[in-house]
Amino acid sequence: METTTDSLRIHAGTEPGPNPNGEFVLYWMQGVAMRTTGNPALTFAIEQANLMGVPVLLYQGLRPDYPWASDRIHTFILQAAVDLYQGFARRGIQYAFYLDGGDHSSGPSPLVSLARRAKLVVTEFFPTFIQPRQLRGLRERVETPVVAVDASTLVPLRYLDLEYATARAIRPVLHRALPHYLVPISTPEPSHRRRIELPFDEHLNGSSTSGDLAALIATLDIDHAVAPSPTVVGGERAAWDRLDRFVTKGLPRYLERNDPNLDVTSRLSPHLHFGTIGIADVLLRAQQAGPADQFAKFLDEALVWRELAFNTVYFNRRHRSLGAVPEWARRELEAHSDDPRASRYDLATLESGRTHEELWNAAQQSLVKYGELHNYVRMLWGKSVLLWTASAAEALRLLEHLNHRYALDGRDPCSYGGILWCFGRYDRPFYRRPILGTVRYMSLKAARDKFDVPAYIRGI
Numbered sequence: 001m002e003t004t005t006d007s008l009r010i011h012a013g014t015e016p017g018p019n020p021n022g023e024f025v026l027y028w029m030q031g032v033a034m035r036t037t038g039n040p041a042l043t044f045a046i047e048q049a050n051l052m053g054v055p056v057l058l059y060q061g062l063r064p065d066y067p068w069a070s071d072r073i074h075t076f077i078l079q080a081a082v083d084l085y086q087g088f089a090r091r092g093i094q095y096a097f098y099l100d101g102g103d104h105s106s107g108p109s110p111l112v113s114l115a116r117r118a119k120l121v122v123t124e125f126f127p128t129f130i131q132p133r134q135l136r137g138l139r140e141r142v143e144t145p146v147v148a149v150d151a152s153t154l155v156p157l158r159y160l161d162l163e164y165a166t167a168r169a170i171r172p173v174l175h176r177a178l179p180h181y182l183v184p185i186s187t188p189e190p191s192h193r194r195r196i197e198l199p200f201d202e203h204l205n206g207s208s209t210s211g212d213l214a215a216l217i218a219t220l221d222i223d224h225a226v227a228p229s230p231t232v233v234g235g236e237r238a239a240w241d242r243l244d245r246f247v248t249k250g251l252p253r254y255l256e257r258n259d260p261n262l263d264v265t266s267r268l269s270p271h272l273h274f275g276t277i278g279i280a281d282v283l284l285r286a287q288q289a290g291p292a293d294q295f296a297k298f299l300d301e302a303l304v305w306r307e308l309a310f311n312t313v314y315f316n317r318r319h320r321s322l323g324a325v326p327e328w329a330r331r332e333l334e335a336h337s338d339d340p341r342a343s344r345y346d347l348a349t350l351e352s353g354r355t356h357e358e359l360w361n362a363a364q365q366s367l368v369k370y371g372e373l374h375n376y377v378r379m380l381w382g383k384s385v386l387l388w389t390a391s392a393a394e395a396l397r398l399l400e401h402l403n404h405r406y407a408l409d410g411r412d413p414c415s416y417g418g419i420l421w422c423f424g425r426y427d428r429p430f431y432r433r434p435i436l437g438t439v440r441y442m443s444l445k446a447a448r449d450k451f452d453v454p455a456y457i458r459g460i
């Protein structure tokens with residue numbers, strides 16, 4: 001396969017060569033690289049289409065039955081799709097979005113029928129949530145080759161050939177790779193343009209309004225109790241606006257990022273999760289804007305901690321369980337599993353933010369209302385659940401649910417990186433305490449020494 005895309009980004013299947021009868025290259029967007037530029041999967045799809053002398057068709061479907069499907073997640077994705085309609089139309093590239101209403105009574109899905117008509121299917125490689133199963137599912141159903149391209153990380157997942165246990169261990173490896181990977185990603189233009197007939201009606205276009213999106217979403221059987229975020233808007237334009245704001249207002253004070261009242265972090269995590277902006281573009285822009293010491297810290301979060309989480313999830317099939325927690329921490333949590341808990345809360349009490357800790361309740365409210373939670377508060381939020389549940393396994397299950405249901409950046413490798421950290425992953429032993437053993441403790445009470453807790457609570 002001739003391509004400028006780094007071969008380590010390419011996760012090919014075992015299918016033989018392209019479908020000789022195919023009419024186009026199908027780029028199947030799976031909702032983790034919803035952007036028109038800086039997208040290695042798109043670059044690869046267009047290059048292949050040009051080589052084969054056919055057009056490229058971009059297709060994205062959204063089902064109502066994926067875990068935690070809600071008005072919030074659907075709204076973000078539909079907003080991003082409207083931007084894609086506009087962005088691709090300007091370049092004469094056909095993009096089609098299929099809003100699946102849930103009726104699968106007859107015939108192959110639009111994806112399967114389009115894939116069968118394609119010479120080649122290109123999609124995104126994503127190491128967790130529904131994407132691995134979806135990829136396997138399509139490969140089982142069609143003979144057309146399906147190539148998945150790693151479009152989420154700066155340094156391809158396959159560049160690293162083992163699972164790293166700490167940030168300290170992975171940091172030098174990622175830094176060595178930086179000069180090669182911290183470069184703009186080129187986007188070629190298609191050399192063949194022809195409109196492809198679609199096997200479904202499109203419900204969206206570049207002029208769809210927020211009212212249109214809300215009306216469509218209201219008809220679906222999804223979780224309507226989780227409302228669209230009032231602070232985070234989906235789409236490529238919103239992502240670039242947020243990046244602009246961050247490099248001018250937040251980045252110069254990024255070293256103060258542990259104070260949640262300052263709003264100096266990028267708040268790009270939902271955009272990085274859905275891929276409405278690429279990590280290479282974010283880092284290049286931030287590097288250019290500087291200052292160098294603030295950028296170095298940002299790089300440590302957005303490259304080292306983020307890609308450490310991707311590395312964990314890619315290599316560790318048990319990343320949704322305590323199986324991904326280091327042996328020493330598992331032993332400690334187990335040894336203290338019978339320690340008395342001063343407070344015990346069930347899912348309903350946690351979800352509605354009705355614990356005895358005001359700061360925790362405010363953190364939960366932040367997730368419920370806005371779909372966002374500041375990193376420092378999120379660490380306190382996660383650690384506390386461990387103290388209030390019967391077992392570490394139950395705490396993990398509850399945190400996964402609360403995070404994925406409400407957070408727009410949830411269902412991501414970084415979700416597991418963050419949650420597993422609460423249980424001792426990437427960390428070392430500290431002083432022994434009840435329930436946690438030597439797993440690091442963080443005190444909601446002591447947070448008052450770190451930032452203005454009443455101001456934070458008032459601000460939610």
Ligand SMILES: Cc1cc2nc3c(=O)[nH]c(=O)nc-3n(C[C@H](O)[C@H](O)[C@H](O)COP(=O)(O)OP(=O)(O)OC[C@H]3O[C@@H](n4cnc5c(N)ncnc54)[C@H](O)[C@@H]3O)c2cc1C
Pocket residue numbers: 257265266267268269270272273301302303305306307309373374375376378379381382403407409410411412414415416417418419421422
């Ligand atoms: C219990 C718990 C759950 C978490 N769940 C998620 C989640 O579902 N999705 C998610 O993206 N992050 C999660 N994190 C990590 C972190 O809280 C968020 O990435 C961060 O708060 C996002 O805010 P920001 O974009 O302003 O970050 P910035 O400080 O601006 O950082 C830039 C980017 O770097 C990455 N990043 C920053 N901190 C971390 C980190 N500690 N680990 C991994 N990547 C990081 C994110 O992609 C982030 O957008 C979780 C952390 C904890 C403790």
